[in-house]
Amino acid sequence: MKSQKNNRMLAHFMFYAGNALIGLVFVSPLLWMIAASFKPEIEIFANINSITTFIPLHFTIGNYIEVFNRLNIPQILGNTFGYIFIVLLGDLFFGSMCGYALAKLKFRGRGLLLTLVIALMSMPVEAILLPLYIEMAHFGWVNTMAGLALPFMINCFSIYMFYSYFLDIPDALIEAAAIDGCGHIRTYFQIVMPLAKTVFATVFILDFVARWNDFMWPFLITTGEAKRTVQLAVQAFFGTQPIHYGAIMAALTLASLPMLLIYIFMQKYYVEGIAGTGIKG
Secondary structure: OHHHHHHHHHHHHHHHHHHHHHHHHHHHHHHHHHHHOOOHHOOOOOOOOOHHHHHOOOOHHHHHHHHHHHHHHHHHHHHHHHHHHHHHHHHHHHHHHHHHHHHHHHOOHHHHHHHHHHHHHHHOOOOOHHHHHHHHHHHHOOOHHHHHHHHHOOOOOHHHHHHHHHOOOOHHHHHHHHHHHHHHHHHHHHHHHHOOHHHHHHHHHHHHHHHHOOOOHHHHHOOOOOOOOOOHHHHHHOOOOOHHHHHHHHHHHHHHHHHHHHHHHHHHHHHHHHHOOOOOO
């Protein structure tokens, strides 16, 4: 018995130690980036093959000062969060209502619409960027917040996630609400939405990360610094000579911070949402 207990303890130790080692391997580039952001320029690539490369021997915040001196941080954050807010507002509201309609309403052509949504999910966004840009230029929305955000206010993947989640809500609950005099709009807001917090949080996280990391579309649709987003601002550090890698690492660290916070505080809802929607056919 004692031998079996020792074997189980050893197996648990090896399991957790192996997971910790794998986790460190995956997180090591992030740790190195953060450490490099606090190093002088000459020290960043020194001892790159040593464990001491993760330790800033001559700690400095000069790289962060350079970032704030070279960039209009309030304007860049305002542009980025404005872009994200409009996209989230549209996707969470309209995307969820589309998913609810496909899951719970009976109407002609519902199957065709669902097939179209699934088919559009497989289309890479790069395939439609040029036609989308021409359309925005036709409306006169180049270098505007409307041109930046409106094309992404509804996402087919988000619609399908809402649809998959709403399928599990019992029809009897919807029918009971109808018997009590609730129309579809009231049923959606008062009954369905409170039950769907996890999928709303999941779509929120996915949309936030996708728009925060978006580079190609803001690069195409914006023509100056007035509407520049975070990723365009970071890219500006690579286009000027001489290249200061310390400032680049500081800018990348600042750009990564909101995503880390989102995952830290909302990972519970993210995992529940993926588990509740991602394994359904």
